[in-house]
Amino acid sequence: MKELFKLYDYRENVNLKKLCTFRIGGTGDIIYPRDIFELKKIVKICKKNKIKYIILGNGSNVLFPDGRLSCLIISLSKFNSIEIKKNKVYVGAGVNLFYLNKVLSEKNLSGLEFSFGIPGTMGGFVKMNGGGFGHEICEFIDKVKILKNGKIISKKRKKIAFSYRNSNIDGIILGCTLNLKYGENVAENMQKYFDRKLASQPYEEFSAGSVFKRNLDIIPAKIIDNMGLKGVKINGAEVSKKHAGFIVNNGNAKASDVKELIALIRQKTGFNFQLEIVDYTDCEVKNESGDTTS
Ligand SMILES: Cc1cc2nc3c(=O)[nH]c(=O)nc-3n(C[C@H](O)[C@H](O)[C@H](O)COP(=O)(O)OP(=O)(O)OC[C@H]3O[C@@H](n4cnc5c(N)ncnc54)[C@H](O)[C@@H]3O)c2cc1C
Numbered sequence: 001m002k003e004l005f006k007l008y009d010y011r012e013n014v015n016l017k018k019l020c021t022f023r024i025g026g027t028g029d030i031i032y033p034r035d036i037f038e039l040k041k042i043v044k045i046c047k048k049n050k051i052k053y054i055i056l057g058n059g060s061n062v063l064f065p066d067g068r069l070s071c072l073i074i075s076l077s078k079f080n081s082i083e084i085k086k087n088k089v090y091v092g093a094g095v096n097l098f099y100l101n102k103v104l105s106e107k108n109l110s111g112l113e114f115s116f117g118i119p120g121t122m123g124g125f126v127k128m129n130g131g132g133f134g135h136e137i138c139e140f141i142d143k144v145k146i147l148k149n150g151k152i153i154s155k156k157r158k159k160i161a162f163s164y165r166n167s168n169i170d171g172i173i174l175g176c177t178l179n180l181k182y183g184e185n186v187a188e189n190m191q192k193y194f195d196r197k198l199a200s201q202p203y204e205e206f207s208a209g210s211v212f213k214r215n216l217d218i219i220p221a222k223i224i225d226n227m228g229l230k231g232v233k234i235n236g237a238e239v240s241k242k243h244a245g246f247i248v249n250n251g252n253a254k255a256s257d258v259k260e261l262i263a264l265i266r267q268k269t270g271f272n273f274q275l276e277i278v279d280y281t282d283c284e285v286k287n288e289s290g291d292t293t294s
Pocket residue numbers: 021054055056057058059060061062076093117118119120121122123124125126127128129130131132171172173174201202203207208209210278
């Protein structure tokens with residue numbers, strides 16, 4: 001692959017632990033397009049050479065495999081522009097939510113306070129329809145800029161199906177335009193939301209956020225807590241003692257430990273909870289005997 005991507009910022013055999021907040025994973029190859037032109041060319045090369053790829057934001061909602069990742073990772077971290085035109089704000093997919101909130105608070109732009117403290121980028125947040133405290137990002141979206149089949153398209157919010165921690169966007173999100181309002185005490189309110197998260201979620205440990213999705217009145221964290229599963233461990237993976245909806249990595253957890261713990265939670269609770277984290281453990285290079293590498 002090195003030869004194919006020699007014109008780009010392409011890095012081989014990177015440690016996947018450094019690319020995700022779970023700090024779990026083996027190795028993989030990553031490419032950082034500098035702009036849309038490079039991104040288009042990279043996608044074209046992938047298509048021509050049948051190279052599968054995944055898009056990565058800040059890796060705060062993913063579980064990588066323990067061995068070698070079979071897909072190329074495309075990072076949009078360089079798509080980090082913010083353009084403010086009164087209350088309409090264009091945010092590049094690679095913009096980190098902490099930074100975005102800082103910029104918005106300086107302009108007294110209100111709406112996204114609930115997202116302060118979520119360790120993702122705008123691309124991942126839109127794709128996952130992230131939210132909290134009764135809000136979801138889709139409420140504030142005017143349109144999303146997407147690269148699909150080699151073309152850049154702009155999709156209005158009402159043309160996108162957003163659901164709980166999901167969207168049906170199937171292209172690469174380049175950025176989105178938000179509709180915000182001018183407000184007061186924006187920075188203070190952001191901090192209040194973040195303080196509530198810090199008090200209830202294990203920010204001091206490695207995790208990928210809530211492992212399971214809520215489904216109407218079925219709240220996995222409550223059920224897991226009621227079953228007394230907080231603190232249950234498989235090797236380095238543990239049901240957080242602070243928030244039963246999180247699995248934390250004590251430092252040496254493997255993806256296989258997390259997967260086993262997920263299976264155990266489902267078995268003990270009797271619920272086949274749907275995953276909120278994006279599971280890439282199936283995208284692992286297999287050797288000739290069909291075993292996975294590690
Ligand atoms: C401590 C902690 C607290 C959290 N709290 C919350 C919370 O309160 N609310 C909440 O909703 N989430 C929360 N999360 C989960 C996570 O931060 C969010 O889902 C976040 O929006 C993911 O963004 P990301 O950039 O890290 O995405 P990634 O984890 O990198 O990717 C997630 C998915 O989005 C896709 N994706 C990323 N960028 C793009 C793009 N540009 N185009 C197309 N697809 C893309 C990826 O392919 C992947 O499928 C928390 C996580 C942690 C670790």
